[in-house]
Amino acid sequence: MEELEELNLSGSKIKELPLSINNLTGLSHLNLEHCVELKSLPSSIRMKSLKTFKLYGCTNLEMFPEISEVIEGLKELNLSGSKIKELPLSINNLTGLSHLNLKHCVELKSLPSSIRMKSLKTLNLYDCSNLEMFPEILEGIEELEELDLSGSKIKELPLSINNLTGLSYLSLKYCVELKSLPSSISQLKSLVSLSLSGSTKFEVFPSIEENMEGLRYLFLDGTSIKELSPWIEQLTGLRNQSDTTPRCGGFGGIGVVRRLATAAYFEIHNSFDLCLCRNCEDIGMSIPVANLLMPPVLFQFG
Secondary structure: OOOOOOEEEEOOOOEEEEEEHHHHOOOOEOOOOOOOOOOOOOOOOOOOOOOOEEEOOOOOOOOOOOOOOOOOOOOEEEEOOOOOOOOOHHHHHOOOOEEOOOOOOOOOOOOOOEEOOOOOEEEEOOOOOOOOOOEEEEOOOOOOOOOOOOOOOOOOOOHHHHHHOOOOOEEOOOOOOOOOOOHHHHOOOOOOOOEEEOOOOOOOOOOOOOOOOOOEEEOOOOOOOOEEHHHHHOOOOHHHHHOOOOOOOOOOOOOOOOEEOOOOOOOOOOEEEOOOOOOOEEOOOOOOHHEOOOOOOOOOOO
């Protein structure tokens, strides 16, 4: 059947898709959202006309099939909320994939050993609470702009993270096993926002060897950082934010921070959030008090 372009089975009680689904050679959009009885897909997918494949909320789907041939047309693959435990290495055959959504895949334990999807723009791994490792990036990927690993169990990022040359937004919020970042993070010249909020074991921010003037927002609140070294002066682009988002600097709530860098950094910025940094003993050289957001005075009565 070459004429059928869209097939919507969302919310149905279908338990499996037959291998003959590949005979729908003209199919562009396949929607299986909230098919909670769906347990299996065909062993391989060869639908070359497919552009969107939606499996959101398929809470019994445990395995994604092999991609036996290169498929250039598929742009969006949504597996969020499914039970899949791993992705096959052949996922890299989806050479035109722009958006890969694995949000809330709490059973996901591993990704392919390497990612080579050069068209990928967003990779959402939010709340993949069993995912412990992020794969190597063996080739430069310029298109990936957003990477969300919030709530995962990853302990580190690979040194090759610098091959994500177009990365703008990196979220590592509540990655409670994460202790450090690779030094190559400073080579991400397109990075605009980096959040480590709530990553309670994160203790050391890497030295910034190069000027990261593109970085606008850095959130370290709720981490275990003890000091900020002079590398922070390389973050010349950090700026204030509106009242709807966490304050500039984002250091509020780091209860263990004891020493900050020299004043050169503070001369650039209008405000710096130190609220709840109750162990902070040294803020370096003379800094205008108006530029600091400090904890409120606590009065004790009786």
